[in-house]
């Protein structure tokens with residue numbers, strides 16, 4: 001089977017490409033490299049001993065997509081391509097809607113014309129919004145996400161439901177990720193944020209490796225056991241494996257299927273720092289600042305549906321997530337420094 005992975009040069013995409021290749025799938029990556037890395041794909045090829053067909057292009061470029069589908073017999077699409085920085089989306093919402101929403105519409109049009117109707121979409125727990133009792137389960141009504149980024153994810157979910165409702169050939173998975181962290185255990189690929197990291201774990205890792213002086217913890221007065229925010233951190237390799245399970249399940253599931261991909265367990269910021277300190281065997285200096293507007297005190301997944309329907313659950317512990325993050329960051333203190341070429345096709 002040949003799988004198109006949009007955004008395959010990014011963090012979650014590159015780990016999923018590795019899992020796909022190791023499971024015997026052929027992979028075509030489409031990426032515009034706005035936040036991806038050639039080097040990540042080269043390393044995936046090195047780790048797997050398999051070749052990736054790379055198309056450098058944009059999901060919003062219909063001509064590029066039509067050419068890609070004409071040249072490659074694609075069976076299924078894993079759609080990671082998107083912009084993901086919440087703060088940037090508030091400053092520049094149009095760019096986020098054009099990229100994440102309009103880009104997905106163009107992708108779906110091209111898929112339809114190419115008679116490809118299987119799609120796995122990277123959604124987010126952010127679509128639940130605030131105010132639900134924990135844990136968050138797929139049957140809850142979506143809320144109002146706090147940012148244009150989150151709203152772009154919710155809008156795409158709605159579009160994909162309409163699409164599946166209009167044509168029963170579509171088989172679509174909406175995968176609602178919780179907080180992906182960690183790296184491949186080889187330490188060869190991992191998360192490589194450009195500029196200051198938006199997320200906790202890459203920030204801790206950059207402090208640990210000496211790229212930043214200290215971590216800022218936003219708020220220690222939430223109604224959580226230690227006062228800091230609680231999130232459901234999931235190892236990126238568990239997440240990657242969840243995509244393969246979802247894709248296999250889709251062959252028998254017309255319409256839209258929704259699955260949370262989380263561990264079902266929340267950890268506080270201070271617990272994450274302590275786990276990282278154990279992994280790296282060094283102190284992480286941090287200071288407490290006021291809560292950030294829009295941050296929720298605590299959320300975590302109900303992961304029972306994915307377990308029952310996909311036979312999937314997150315197997316890796318918080319300690320493994322931190323150990324693998326540290327292994328990656330220690331071996332690659334500046335991330336993917338080299339930006340090398342890769343065969344295109």
Ligand SMILES: NC(=O)c1ccc[n+]([C@@H]2O[C@H](COP(=O)([O-])OP(=O)(O)OC[C@H]3O[C@@H](n4cnc5c(N)ncnc54)[C@H](O)[C@@H]3O)[C@@H](O)[C@H]2O)c1
Nearest residue numbers: 007009010011012032033034035036058059081082122124
């Ligand atoms: N990382 C998270 O915390 C998280 C949580 C929930 C959902 N998601 C979603 O999962 C997906 C992957 O996230 P990630 O962390 O790997 O992000 P990432 O930025 O590392 O990867 C996204 C990839 O998509 C590419 N891309 C962006 N816009 C594109 C376009 N228009 N055409 C072609 N390529 C494009 C980028 O170059 C990058 O390689 C995103 O859709 C993101 O919104 C991520």
